[in-house]
């Protein structure tokens with residue numbers, strides 16, 4: 001499969017929050033992503049706060 005960002009051949013995937021679906025992403029583009037410390041999913045770094053995705057953050061706040 002091809003990286004959805006730069007079209008390079010890749011075997012890696014990340015979870016795309018906006019479409020709620022996994023998309024192919026190469027290791028290079030993957031550096032824009034971080035892993036949530038709670039659920040272990042890959043998210044855009046801008047969506048992570050304190051290493052947590054917004055889903056986990058909501059459940060932590062309760």
Ligand SMILES: [Zn+2]
Nearest residue numbers: 003006026029
């Ligand atoms: Zn890429």
Ligand SMILES: [Zn+2]
Nearest residue numbers: 036039053056
């Ligand atoms: Zn999470």
